[in-house]
Amino acid sequence: MAASRTRSRKRARVHPWTDAPPLSWDRWQRAFNFGRSTWRPSWVVRPTQVDEVAALLDWAGKHGWRVALRGAGRSYGDASLGEGHILLDLTRMNRILDWDPETGLLTVEPGVTVEQIWKHCLEDGWWMPVVPGTMFPTMGGMLAVNVHGKNNWKAGTLGEHVRSLTLLTPTGETHTLTPQDTPEAFYGVIGGLGVLGVITSVTLQMKRVYSGDLEVQAWAVSNLEQALRDLDEAKDRFDYVVAWLDGLAGGRALGRGQIHVARYLEPGEDPHPARTLRMEHQELPETLFGVFPKSVLWRFMRLGMHRPGMRLVNLGKYLVARTVSHHKIYRQSLVAFNFLLDYIPHWERSYGSGGMMQFQLFVPKGQAYDVFREVLRISRREVPTYLAVLKRHRPDNFLLSHGVDGYSLALDFPVRPRQMPRLAAMLDTFHHLVLQAGGRFYFAKDASVTPQVALAFLGEETVRRFFALKDRYDPQEVLQTALYRRVFQPLRTMLALPRSGTGGNGSSTG
Amino acid sequence: MTEGRLPALQPKPVAVVIGASSGIGAALARRLAGEGYRVALLARRGPAMEELARLLNERCGEDTARVYVHDVTRYEDVPRLFQRILQEMSRVDAVLYVAGVMHRVDLEEFDFAKDREMLEVNLLGAVAWLGQAALYFQGLGHGHIVGISSIAGDRGRVANPAYHAAKAGLTTYLESLRNRLSRRGVHVLTVKPGFVDTPMLANAPRKKLFWVISPDQAAADIVRAMKKGKQVIYTPARWRWVALVIQHIPSFIFRRLSF
Structure with missing residues (x-):
C-alpha cells in the first residue's frame, strides 16, 4: 500500500470547482460514445495531476455528484459516458513515467495512448504485447474493459501483461495492486469498468520484437465452417489470427470471408531491424493511391452505407481476397497490420447521423458454428451487418471477463x-442464443446487455x-458510468445486496 | 426485455415543466410523459403535483415524474434548483415555461399590485428560467425551450394592460432567445394559445369566449410543434388568422374598439 510517486509530488491546490455549487455552466457539454450513436450531458473536467483527481472525487462525494471516468472515449457503447453529472476525462494525464529498454518495463499515466507507447518504445525493439485495432485508446480506458487484440489466443488480454498498477479510490486511499500480492483486487480492477477507482499509473511488460515488420498470410474462405476451422488450425502456428466475414452473403456462401494470420519475425529474419523499427517505416499513409486524402474519405463512404452499397463493397472485398491476395505471404509493419481501424480516419462517421454500434458475442468453440450461423442468418433478414470480424479467444482470470475458449464475432x-x-429485438434474440451456448459479452462494445x-x-x-x-473501494458509489448504472446497479436490488453507502446522493447541494 | 428500445442509446429525455400543477402545464406533463419523457414538475402548490406525479409514475414507469415546489418569483433560487434537477434527473432536454397569472382587471382599474404580479409571474419568472435554460443548452448545443406566451401579446388591447405587456415582452424575449440560440442547435418555441379551458379562464368574461379548447388539445399541439421544430404556433391554429387581422388594425380604429 505504498503511496504513489505522483501523489507526493505536489501539494493540493485551489481548484476551480471547490467554490461551487452551482457548477460553472460553461463546462457542460455533450460527450459522445465512439459510435456516435448516443451522448450524455457532462460536466467535463480534464485534470493533469493526481491530487486534482483526488480533490475532485472528494468534493463530488461530499456534494452528491457522481463521477464517470473517460479516456479517449473509444468505447462503442456507454462505458465511457456518465449518466449526466461529472465526466473525468483523463487524456491530459498522459506522461510516460518510466521506460527501461533493457527489461521492457514501461510505467505510464492512465491517459497515455497506444500511439504514444509504440512511438516511444518501438525503436528500442519493444512492442505492446496486446493492442486493440486502433492506436488511439488510453491505457486507463483499455484496462477498464481489459482489451484484447488479434493475438488473444497467444497473448491473452492486456491485463495479463500488467505487472502492477496504482489505484486511487474515491475514499482518498492509494493502493498498489499486483497479481501476486493482491490478486482479488488486481483481477477485479482490471476489467472493472472504471468504477472501482482511478488507475493513476500502470507498469506494463512490453514484448521484445526483432523487426518492425510481421510476416502476414492471407487467404479466402468460402463459408463459415471453413473460417472457423482455419482460424482454429492457425491459432497455435501464428501469433495473430483474425477473419473478416462478408455478413451480407447468404446461402452456401454464408460466412465467406478472408483470413489474416501473422507472426513476429525471429532474430535475423529481418536484415535491417533498425530501419523497420523506426517510426518512418511504421506511419500509416495519409493518402489513398498516393493522392486522395484519407481524412475526407468517410464523407464519400457515407454514400455507400446502405444494403446494396455494402453488398457490393463486401463482394468486391471477397473477390479481391479470392484472387489477388489468395495465399499471399508478405511483410507488413506492426502498425499497418494491427491498427486496421485507423486506415480511414473517422470511419465511424460514415454510418451517418444516427451513428453505429458494434455487437460482439463470445461463444465456446463447440457451439460457435451453430450460434454464428444463426446470428448471421437473422442479421441478414433483420438488420444487415456491414462488417463482421471473427477472432479466436481463450479464458482468463479476470473477474468481469469476456474470455471463452472459443470464438468471438463482432x-x-x-x-x-x-x-x-x-x-x-434482434439483439435480444442474440443474447438468448449466446447465453444458451454458455457464451459471454464484452462491455467495451456493449450497448444492449440487460442486467438479467x-x-x-x-x-x-x-x-x-x-x-x-x-x-x-467506493462505498459511496461516487464512480458511476452510464454502463454501470444501466447494467450493474439494478443487480444490487435483484440480488438483494445492501447498499453500503448513500449512493452518491449523500449530502445534497440543495 | 428491451421493449423495442436500447436504453444505452436512447436514454429517456427530461422535460422541466414550470407551472405544472394545473391547466396547460399539467396537460403538457401528461403528454410528454406519454411520449417517453421524464418530467420535473414545478409549481407553488405541491399536493396537486404530487397527485399528478403519482399518476405518471404509475402509468409510465417509476421515476417518470419528480416534484419540485417552487415559486417562480423567487428568481434567486433558479440556478440552484436547475442544478438540483440536473443532479436528480441526470439531464434536461426541454424547459417549458407555462406558469402564468391573469387577474381580472376592470376597464378603469389600475392596480399596481395586480399588474406587478402579472409582470413578475408571466415575464420575469420566464426570463429567470429560460435564461437559465439557455445558459445550459448553449454549451450542449441541444435542447428545447418552450414559452407559453399568448395571443394577448400580439396587441395592447384595452382589456388588461399589464397582461398584454407581459405577454408581448415574453414573445419578444423568446424571439431574441431563438435568434441567439438557433445557431447553437437549440430550439425555441413560442406558443400563443387562444382560449384554453384552464383555471385562468375563470377570470375572463365568460360570455365573450369562443373556440375554447381543452388543455390536452393545447398540449398535443405544443408537443407536436416541439417535434417538428416549429418557431411560433397558435393553438388552436386558426387564431393565426385572427391575429393577422388584429395585428393590422390601424390605431385610429383599434383605440375605439371595446375588446
Whole structure:
C-alpha cells in the first residue's frame, strides 16, 4: 500500500470547482460514445495531476455528484459516458513515467495512448504485447474493459501483461495492486469498468520484437465452417489470427470471408531491424493511391452505407481476397497490420447521423458454428451487418471477463431511429442464443446487455465479488458510468445486496 | 426485455415543466410523459403535483415524474434548483415555461399590485428560467425551450394592460432567445394559445369566449410543434388568422374598439 510517486509530488491546490455549487455552466457539454450513436450531458473536467483527481472525487462525494471516468472515449457503447453529472476525462494525464529498454518495463499515466507507447518504445525493439485495432485508446480506458487484440489466443488480454498498477479510490486511499500480492483486487480492477477507482499509473511488460515488420498470410474462405476451422488450425502456428466475414452473403456462401494470420519475425529474419523499427517505416499513409486524402474519405463512404452499397463493397472485398491476395505471404509493419481501424480516419462517421454500434458475442468453440450461423442468418433478414470480424479467444482470470475458449464475432450495425425496435429485438434474440451456448459479452462494445443477461453470463458469485470490491473501494458509489448504472446497479436490488453507502446522493447541494 | 428500445442509446429525455400543477402545464406533463419523457414538475402548490406525479409514475414507469415546489418569483433560487434537477434527473432536454397569472382587471382599474404580479409571474419568472435554460443548452448545443406566451401579446388591447405587456415582452424575449440560440442547435418555441379551458379562464368574461379548447388539445399541439421544430404556433391554429387581422388594425380604429 505504498503511496504513489505522483501523489507526493505536489501539494493540493485551489481548484476551480471547490467554490461551487452551482457548477460553472460553461463546462457542460455533450460527450459522445465512439459510435456516435448516443451522448450524455457532462460536466467535463480534464485534470493533469493526481491530487486534482483526488480533490475532485472528494468534493463530488461530499456534494452528491457522481463521477464517470473517460479516456479517449473509444468505447462503442456507454462505458465511457456518465449518466449526466461529472465526466473525468483523463487524456491530459498522459506522461510516460518510466521506460527501461533493457527489461521492457514501461510505467505510464492512465491517459497515455497506444500511439504514444509504440512511438516511444518501438525503436528500442519493444512492442505492446496486446493492442486493440486502433492506436488511439488510453491505457486507463483499455484496462477498464481489459482489451484484447488479434493475438488473444497467444497473448491473452492486456491485463495479463500488467505487472502492477496504482489505484486511487474515491475514499482518498492509494493502493498498489499486483497479481501476486493482491490478486482479488488486481483481477477485479482490471476489467472493472472504471468504477472501482482511478488507475493513476500502470507498469506494463512490453514484448521484445526483432523487426518492425510481421510476416502476414492471407487467404479466402468460402463459408463459415471453413473460417472457423482455419482460424482454429492457425491459432497455435501464428501469433495473430483474425477473419473478416462478408455478413451480407447468404446461402452456401454464408460466412465467406478472408483470413489474416501473422507472426513476429525471429532474430535475423529481418536484415535491417533498425530501419523497420523506426517510426518512418511504421506511419500509416495519409493518402489513398498516393493522392486522395484519407481524412475526407468517410464523407464519400457515407454514400455507400446502405444494403446494396455494402453488398457490393463486401463482394468486391471477397473477390479481391479470392484472387489477388489468395495465399499471399508478405511483410507488413506492426502498425499497418494491427491498427486496421485507423486506415480511414473517422470511419465511424460514415454510418451517418444516427451513428453505429458494434455487437460482439463470445461463444465456446463447440457451439460457435451453430450460434454464428444463426446470428448471421437473422442479421441478414433483420438488420444487415456491414462488417463482421471473427477472432479466436481463450479464458482468463479476470473477474468481469469476456474470455471463452472459443470464438468471438463482432458485428457493426448502423443505428437508425426507424429500425431501432427491430435492432433491439434482434439483439435480444442474440443474447438468448449466446447465453444458451454458455457464451459471454464484452462491455467495451456493449450497448444492449440487460442486467438479467449480465447476471446470467457473469454468474451470481462474480457479481457479488464485484460489488464487494465496489463497497470496499467506493462505498459511496461516487464512480458511476452510464454502463454501470444501466447494467450493474439494478443487480444490487435483484440480488438483494445492501447498499453500503448513500449512493452518491449523500449530502445534497440543495 | 428491451421493449423495442436500447436504453444505452436512447436514454429517456427530461422535460422541466414550470407551472405544472394545473391547466396547460399539467396537460403538457401528461403528454410528454406519454411520449417517453421524464418530467420535473414545478409549481407553488405541491399536493396537486404530487397527485399528478403519482399518476405518471404509475402509468409510465417509476421515476417518470419528480416534484419540485417552487415559486417562480423567487428568481434567486433558479440556478440552484436547475442544478438540483440536473443532479436528480441526470439531464434536461426541454424547459417549458407555462406558469402564468391573469387577474381580472376592470376597464378603469389600475392596480399596481395586480399588474406587478402579472409582470413578475408571466415575464420575469420566464426570463429567470429560460435564461437559465439557455445558459445550459448553449454549451450542449441541444435542447428545447418552450414559452407559453399568448395571443394577448400580439396587441395592447384595452382589456388588461399589464397582461398584454407581459405577454408581448415574453414573445419578444423568446424571439431574441431563438435568434441567439438557433445557431447553437437549440430550439425555441413560442406558443400563443387562444382560449384554453384552464383555471385562468375563470377570470375572463365568460360570455365573450369562443373556440375554447381543452388543455390536452393545447398540449398535443405544443408537443407536436416541439417535434417538428416549429418557431411560433397558435393553438388552436386558426387564431393565426385572427391575429393577422388584429395585428393590422390601424390605431385610429383599434383605440375605439371595446375588446
